[in-house]
Amino acid sequence: MKLKFLASLIAGFGIVGTAPLWAHHSFAAEYDSAQLITLKGTVSKVEWTNPHIYVYLDVKDANGKITTWALEGYPPNTLKRTGFGRDLLKIGDPITATAYKSKDGSNTGAGREFTFADGSKKFAGPVGN
Amino acid sequence: MRIPFVLSMTAMLWAFCASGQSAPNKPIPRTADGKPDLTGTWQAGGVSINGEPGAPPLHPLPPTKYRPPARQPIPYQEWAAAKQKTFTVLDDPTSKCLLPGVPRIVGMPMPLEIVQTPKEVVILYESFRAYRRIPINEKLEHPDDLTPTWMGDSIGRWEGDTFVVDVTGFNDKTWLSGLGSIHTEKLHVIERYHLNDDDTLSYTATVEDPGALTKPWMTGSVLRRPVDVRVEEYECIENNPDNQHIQKAMELQKDKKQ
Secondary structure (H helix, E strand, O other), rough: HHHHHHHHHHHHHHHOOOOOOOOOOOOHHHHHEEEEEEEEEEEEEEEEOEEOEEEEEEEOOOOEEEEEEEEEEEEEEHHHHHOOOOOOHHHOOOEEEEEEEEEOOOOOEHHHHEEOOOOEEEOOOOOOO | OHHHHHHHHHHHHHHHHHHHOOOOOOOEEEOOOOOOOOOOOEEEOOHHOOOOEEOOOOOOOOOOOOOOOOOOOOOOOOOHHHHOOOOHHHHHHHHHHOOOOOHHHHHHHOEEEEEEOOOEEEEEHHHHHEEEEEEOOOOOOOOOOOOOOOOEEEEEEEEEEEEEEEEEEEEOOOOOOOOOOOOHHHHHHHHEEEOOOOOEEEEEEEEEEEOOOOOOEEOOOOOOOOOOOOOOOOOHHHOOOHHHHHHHHHHHHHHHOO
């Protein structure tokens, strides 16, 4: 019961500005927060577009077969304001990405953390909810 | 027994926080005509100003003692509560890049800019490229030729140091907040913008709709001034395949259940 009491207070007062992380659609309906996968590949296409960016990663398996994954991320303006500029993504760059797998069965994911060749990391999209 | 206790605590806390508004610690900026100067860029939330686990914002904002009103469920009439349950996220107008309406647009995680003059206040929203012209009219008289629209018709006036905006003339196509939060064309929103002494902007909206609600519903937020941010273009319809993905995910889910 104490937990519930605390939770109620936090819901009402703990957070200033409780706007949704995804402004225009439901994250939970599209992506599985329980399936955070790691993809190591090279950038083959970048759509720096609204309402969300898409980064395409070519991922090679043990047999050399390449699968292209589409990773959705924050809107461009949000990324710029968090220090993730468009210039960080170049075709051919190696990237290791974590992503929440799409619920539609396709090779699509909600990009979370990108690790670049120099070891630096940036969040491309929200934490699962 | 606990729930009423929580509610009363919540009300007390809100009253405590709100009381701070009448005792400014330092003078707020004012325009030449003596009104609080709301001019500038504001934002209600989002990772770019609040940060997230493992990623603090580039420009952290100082804490504020001001708080938004406690969240309350929307007090729907029986028919509206039943209808609310029939919607899915695919029906959300904003998922199709349509305008979010008032008050929903204020809580979007993107900045807005207020341009204030003695005769009118203009709000430019990054989200959904919306804008609102709010002429100042002491009697809060709306034009008599309104056609229902997504963002409604806004008229404002100053009540002391609070800018009060009366919004009416809405269509019935927007959602108030959350899944299926419908309303009718009888929607009437009274917004209050109050500049606080710590350079934050308290925003509340009292939502009335005799066609769908049993009583007025209140929502709101505390807007901050994001650092080094300006309202920029957001062309939502540019690349928006999410609903196709969600539709497919729902069909897969349905197949699994059968």
